[in-house]
Amino acid sequence: MIDTKKRIVVLLGPPGAGKGTQAEFIKERFHIPHISTGEILREHIDKGTPLGIEADKFMHKGDLVPDDLVFDMLKERVQHKDCTHGALFDGFPRNVDQAEMFFQMDYVSSNAKVSAILIDIPDDEVIKRLSNRRYCPNCKSIYNLIHKVPQKKAGTAFLCDNCGTELEIRDDDKVETIKNRLNVFHNAAGPLIDYFIRKNVLHKVNGMISLEEVSRQIAKILE
Numbered sequence: 001m002i003d004t005k006k007r008i009v010v011l012l013g014p015p016g017a018g019k020g021t022q023a024e025f026i027k028e029r030f031h032i033p034h035i036s037t038g039e040i041l042r043e044h045i046d047k048g049t050p051l052g053i054e055a056d057k058f059m060h061k062g063d064l065v066p067d068d069l070v071f072d073m074l075k076e077r078v079q080h081k082d083c084t085h086g087a088l089f090d091g092f093p094r095n096v097d098q099a100e101m102f103f104q105m106d107y108v109s110s111n112a113k114v115s116a117i118l119i120d121i122p123d124d125e126v127i128k129r130l131s132n133r134r135y136c137p138n139c140k141s142i143y144n145l146i147h148k149v150p151q152k153k154a155g156t157a158f159l160c161d162n163c164g165t166e167l168e169i170r171d172d173d174k175v176e177t178i179k180n181r182l183n184v185f186h187n188a189a190g191p192l193i194d195y196f197i198r199k200n201v202l203h204k205v206n207g208m209i210s211l212e213e214v215s216r217q218i219a220k221i222l223e
């Protein structure tokens with residue numbers, strides 16, 4: 001059976017939930033592009049399109065680009081041929097206002113299967129996953145003291161398997177920063193998740209299982 005429906009996927013989840021990995025999986029498995037509003041914005045600005053010039057004025061002043069402008073760019077982007085069978089959004093819509101505008105787009109409201117997938121993991125697991133990350137300031141390799149443990153140590157410090165440099169914790173992966181990021185996530189995601197529940201499109205996937213199993217469950221939801 002050929003499903004001619006468009007698949008529109010919104011991926012939700014806290015930092016460290018594995019959204020990037022699952023976005024890659026969804027892209028490959030369902031042949032839909034991963035659309036990033038940040039990338040679209042940069043493209044318009046680089047190319048100097050009328051929308052880009054308009055957006056640049058706001059960014060120049062250090063202001064947020066208004067939603068109307070972002071949506072104008074988005075509406076243009078989904079006209080491209082690669083979006084015929086749908087599109088994947090990660091980190092967008094960011095709030096309920098944007099979600100309302102999102103559902104009002106012809107592209108989303110007409111003959112599309114919309115799925116908002118929440119990869120759900122508890123805060124303490126997020127903290128555990130991220131605070132155990134180490135990175136090499138020299139060759140940029142990423143390690144994790146739980147499941148990708150570097151082989152060599154000098155005293156208490158871990159060394160890069162590749163180049164022997166002492167590994168560091170990125171600012172983003174410090175416990176205090178992680179807690180802040182989680183707060184930001186919960187404040188924004190709470191109302192958004194409620195909105196998606198009311199729209200009947202929310203699917204929760206348990207993020208505590210293996211990456212492969214999360215992918216399998218996502219595939220089942222989207223098929």
Ligand SMILES: [Zn+2]
Nearest residue numbers: 136139160163
């Ligand atoms: Zn290294």
